Amino acid sequence: MHLDKNLVCADQALLQLGRRLSADGYRFTCVTPATHARNNDRPVADKAHDLRDVFGWSRPFPPALISPDELAQLKRAGLVEDQGELLRSVVRWSSIDNLLLVHSAWPTESRDAVFFGPDSYRFAQLIKDFLQQHPRRVENAVDIGCGSGVAALLIAAAAPHAQVCAVDINPLALRFTAINAALAGVANVSVERSDLLEDIAGMFDLIVANPPYMLDTRQRAYRHGGGALGAELSWRIIEQARERLAVGGTLLLYTGVAIVEGRDFLLEAVRLHLAGPGFSWHYRELDPDVFGEQLLEPGYEQVERIAVVALTLTRIV
Known part of the structure; x- marks a missing residue:
């Protein structure tokens, strides 16, 4: 697979973010879209409080919630969007056995979404x-x-x-x-x-x-x-x-x-x-x-x- 220079840089940033999450012991089990929606409809789920909320539950987060280098890697990868004063990752990270996998954020609405569940x-x-x-x-x-x-x-x-x-x-x-x-x-x-x-x-x-x-x-x-x-x-x-x-x-x-x-x-x-x-x-x-x-x-x-x-x-x- 051949990537242009910009994509290589973005992918390297995303890879480094995955390595950082793995080193920090991050784990998340990905659920069905319906279960995900029910969890995110709860009053306490209006914004993220930890890394699992950010990269698992796809909840908006204040920039100060994650480390500056994690935020920089997410921005370099072009995979963060503004939501007023908050930000939101457009990727999730889920774990299975000893693997950590990046895939599309919830909800998976786009035509090119990469599903995991x-x-x-x-x-x-x-x-x-x-x-x-x-x-x-x-x-x-x-x-x-x-x-x-x-x-x-x-x-x-x-x-x-x-x-x-x-x-x-x-x-x-x-x-x-x-x-x-x-x-x-x-x-x-x-x-x-x-x-x-x-x-x-x-x-x-x-x-x-x-x-x-x-x-x-x-x-x-x-x-x-x-x-x-x-x-x-x-x-x-x-x-x-x-x-x-x-x-x-x-x-x-x-x-x-x-x-x-x-x-x-x-x-x-x-x-x-x-x-x-x-x-x-x-x-x-x-x-x-x-x-x-x-x-x-x-x-x-x-x-x-x-x-x-x-x-x-x-x-x-």
């Missing part, structure tokens, strides 16, 4: 469980729609001999992934712009993806899955992965599905199109009911619930 934690656990249960050596891996880069970083740390590619169509996601990789100290992650797998070459023995799976009227890249009920992107990933898995290679797909009258249409498509020799697969529901507030949105009038599912697809010949 409960899905990221569940996706990370899926990857960790797979790597522990399948000791096969990973040589070439790719994280499709990398976002903050959490999946790529976990794979790279677990398999330091592997070449791990993090791809996304969102330039901001690529920036943040590169910064997060530098902060984590992993050297075997490359960051590339690609629409799924279309713009990169090679075969892979591990493909992971946590794609958007909602219908979003604003079609924000981090949220909009396309198709009738948000499953189009997930199916495109399955189709492309089938062509790019090496023998013995696996696709780990973490996604959400809209359940209508008890039917999981993604599962029905998997059963229909993945039957026969060549591949083995396992499909399971990880959480039966997430993002219930989405059912109030246009297009969801017939949807009973949104479930989180995991597909493990392995090429056997």
Whole structure:
């Protein structure tokens, strides 16, 4: 990934801020947007009182609340905005295991927002469980729609001999992934712009993806899955992965599905199109009911619930 000089300076400032927060023991668990809103609606949450309020809860803060060098780094990165006499960071920092990751501030309204949240934690656990249960050596891996880069970083740390590619169509996601990789100290992650797998070459023995799976009227890249009920992107990933898995290679797909009258249409498509020799697969529901507030949105009038599912697809010949 190539950055112009101004971006390099900004990214270095953001990296230094991450190192300072890490050294100070900063930790924050990122919650759903609805939970975040409820926390920030409380009377005591009108402004920040500590670093977690500033960089986790995205609350306005008085300049004196953070150290002068932290404020200078935030300004050098161009990621602070004025709110009257207060300031507000336009990035958040969230933690998972020993990683600290920069991503977009709440609320994630912009079209190029980089999302991190409960899905990221569940996706990370899926990857960790797979790597522990399948000791096969990973040589070439790719994280499709990398976002903050959490999946790529976990794979790279677990398999330091592997070449791990993090791809996304969102330039901001690529920036943040590169910064997060530098902060984590992993050297075997490359960051590339690609629409799924279309713009990169090679075969892979591990493909992971946590794609958007909602219908979003604003079609924000981090949220909009396309198709009738948000499953189009997930199916495109399955189709492309089938062509790019090496023998013995696996696709780990973490996604959400809209359940209508008890039917999981993604599962029905998997059963229909993945039957026969060549591949083995396992499909399971990880959480039966997430993002219930989405059912109030246009297009969801017939949807009973949104479930989180995991597909493990392995090429056997």
